[in-house]
Amino acid sequence: MKPVLSTDEVVRLEDIIEKEGTSKAELMELAGEFVAQEVERLKPRHVLILTGFGNNGGDGWVAADVLSQKGISVDVVTPVEPDEIPAVLARHVARRTAARDVSLYVGPSRDELSALLEKADVVVDAILGTGFHGSLRSPFSIWIRTVNDASPVVVSVDVPSGLDARTGHVEDDCIRADRTVTMLAPKIGLYSGDGPEYVGELVCGELYEKMDEVIGDVEHAAEIVEPADIVDYLQHLPANVDKYSRGSVLVVAGSTQYPGAAIMAAKSAARAGAGYVCVAAPEPCANIIRLALPSIPVVGIPYDSRGSFGAAARSAVCDLAKKYSCVLCGPGMTVSAGGMDVALGLLELDVPLILDADALNCLAKASIGGIDQTPEMYRREAPLIMTPHYRELSRLVGGDEVSDLVSAIDAAQKIVWAAGSDNLVVVAKGPTTAVVGVEKVLLPMSGPASLATAGSGDVLAGILAGSMALWADQVDIWELLVSYAVAIHSYTGFAAAEEYGEKSVIATDLIDLIGPAMHLAGDEALRSLGLLDGEGA
Numbered sequence: 001m002k003p004v005l006s007t008d009e010v011v012r013l014e015d016i017i018e019k020e021g022t023s024k025a026e027l028m029e030l031a032g033e034f035v036a037q038e039v040e041r042l043k044p045r046h047v048l049i050l051t052g053f054g055n056n057g058g059d060g061w062v063a064a065d066v067l068s069q070k071g072i073s074v075d076v077v078t079p080v081e082p083d084e085i086p087a088v089l090a091r092h093v094a095r096r097t098a099a100r101d102v103s104l105y106v107g108p109s110r111d112e113l114s115a116l117l118e119k120a121d122v123v124v125d126a127i128l129g130t131g132f133h134g135s136l137r138s139p140f141s142i143w144i145r146t147v148n149d150a151s152p153v154v155v156s157v158d159v160p161s162g163l164d165a166r167t168g169h170v171e172d173d174c175i176r177a178d179r180t181v182t183m184l185a186p187k188i189g190l191y192s193g194d195g196p197e198y199v200g201e202l203v204c205g206e207l208y209e210k211m212d213e214v215i216g217d218v219e220h221a222a223e224i225v226e227p228a229d230i231v232d233y234l235q236h237l238p239a240n241v242d243k244y245s246r247g248s249v250l251v252v253a254g255s256t257q258y259p260g261a262a263i264m265a266a267k268s269a270a271r272a273g274a275g276y277v278c279v280a281a282p283e284p285c286a287n288i289i290r291l292a293l294p295s296i297p298v299v300g301i302p303y304d305s306r307g308s309f310g311a312a313a314r315s316a317v318c319d320l321a322k323k324y325s326c327v328l329c330g331p332g333m334t335v336s337a338g339g340m341d342v343a344l345g346l347l348e349l350d351v352p353l354i355l356d357a358d359a360l361n362c363l364a365k366a367s368i369g370g371i372d373q374t375p376e377m378y379r380r381e382a383p384l385i386m387t388p389h390y391r392e393l394s395r396l397v398g399g400d401e402v403s404d405l406v407s408a409i410d411a412a413q414k415i416v417w418a419a420g421s422d423n424l425v426v427v428a429k430g431p432t433t434a435v436v437g438v439e440k441v442l443l444p445m446s447g448p449a450s451l452a453t454a455g456s457g458d459v460l461a462g463i464l465a466g467s468m469a470l471w472a473d474q475v476d477i478w479e480l481l482v483s484y485a486v487a488i489h490s491y492t493g494f495a496a497a498e499e500y501g502e503k504s505v506i507a508t509d510l511i512d513l514i515g516p517a518m519h520l521a522g523d524e525a526l527r528s529l530g531l532l533d534g535e536g537a
């Protein structure tokens with residue numbers, strides 16, 4: 001797994017590295033050399049480097065120096081003369097570079113900048129890095145707009161200028177990078193909010209050769225889950241399995257209004273590997289589900305006047321639930337008094353439980369001021385996975401704004417820290433999904449935008465349930481198994497987009513692609529471990 005840091009932790013890491021004997025000036029030299037190396041790979045004849053007032057600019061000045069010494073023609077744009085640059089380290093490297101064979105442009109007009117952009121093969125954006133917050137001031141606001149209008153090939157240093165590296169928020173404009181070369185470790189803002197839209201391809205220059213020895217000394221905002229990390233869950237089934245040893249899932253879901261959600265979740269659980277799946281649904285919609293899923297038994301449950309779970313549903317569901325390896329509750333069940341009772345009843349049982357969709361909305365309704373204010377409601381021994389999207393997550397914590405990855409992680413941590421259990425995981429679903437446990441925040445591979453379609457969450461919940469049933473006995477870190485399920489869901493999105501077209505994917509398409517998605521994930525894992533060459537087995 002690859003660590004992702006907050007900007008505060010990057011500063012702490014730099015201090016630790018300095019204590020170990022590598023100064024910040026040396027880090028800037030290494031950063032600039034790394035940028036130059038990445039730019040050189042694009043084989044430019046003419047490079048334009050835009051620098052700011054701070055150390056991000058310093059990295060750009062070093063890159064200018066290195067590239068010019070390699071015989072590449074380099075123009076450097078700076079807001080002030082090198083002697084007037086306020087940041088000490090950046091001023092030092094700017095003075096040095098200015099004395100070399102580079103062309104300097106101090107505070108160019110918009111037209112002058114446009115002319116420089118026109119002759120550049122590659123533009124290096126070293127205007128603003130982790131020190132940038134708030135709204136853009138002149139001249140950078142104008143520079144950034146001019147660059148984006150010209151749309152050249154852009155390599156951003158550390159962070160695309162204009163992006164707040166703490167949150168991923170873009171207030172005004174932001175450089176649209178083709179590639180972002182980030183230093184030491186990726187910053188959380190590159191994955192949050194507007195970040196993914198501007199970052200382009202992300203490359204990390206670790207710079208410090210003994211990174212492994214120091215990276216554990218700082219807190220990680222999150223960790224990226226790589227294909228090799230989930231390889232354990234991609235193994236073949238042992239030859240001696242039977243349908244019970246593969247694990248069983250009870251899907252507590254559906255209503256007259258939404259029988260389809262129960263159908264999609266149950267079928268996905270079966271496709272994800274569970275040996276036996278059963279649906280418990282309000283009686284009036286049970287037959288529709290039976291017709292759609294001939295291989296899956298459906299138990300009719302007492303219902304209310306709207307065709308949702310009714311007053312007697314709790315005991316019927318809980319009696320059944322005890323017999324399964326894992327229970328998924330929520331898809332399509334609507335928010336009703338009976339549904340609320342069912343969700344609260346399942347929380348009291350000693351069975352691995354996934355709460356999704358309306359089960360979470362029921363929970364939010366049953367608590368005052370957020371579930372984190374009443375952790376006893378969900379404190380339990382058996383594993384509990386909650387899978388809210390950002391809006392459901394906001395409701396769960398009493399209405400806090402959840403609008404991006406950073407605020408989603410904060411909200412999810414409130415929930416898991418209140419209970420303090422290793423067996424509790426919140427999957428904060430969004431453009432970048434975070435898997436949040438007490439100790440770890442994992443970022444599994446994100447899927448394509450095609451996954452943002454109605455019913456996609458029901459498929460994910462089913463994949464998660466099927467995976468839990470199959471692997472429950474062998475799990476060390478629940479966050480990792482959950483990340484595996486999220487990654488498989490992402491792969492179904494890529495496979496479906498390829499087959500049906502990006503905009504045309506509907507949730508039911510994803511279900512039959514769960515198997516192929518596992519193959520894709522398996523191939524990728526083996527390839528990254530060096531056990532598979534080329535396009536696949």
Ligand SMILES: NC(=O)C1=CN([C@@H]2O[C@H](COP(=O)(O)OP(=O)(O)OC[C@H]3O[C@@H](n4cnc5c(N)ncnc54)[C@H](O)[C@@H]3O)[C@@H](O)[C@H]2O)[C@H](O)CC1
Pocket residue numbers: 010011014024027028031052053054055056057058059086087127128129130131132133134135136137138140157158159183184
């Ligand atoms: N961490 C590392 O691995 C290394 C990082 N390096 C680079 O240093 C920058 C961070 O440098 P810093 O000087 O702290 O900040 P910036 O260069 O990002 O910018 C500060 C500069 O920006 C101006 N500014 C701030 N807000 C605004 C605004 N709203 N509008 C306009 N201008 C603004 C302000 O004047 C400040 O002076 C990091 O990103 C890396 O690229 C090192 O090189 C070594 C390794």
Ligand SMILES: [K+]
Pocket residue numbers: 056125126127128129156157158159160161
């Ligand atoms: K930058």
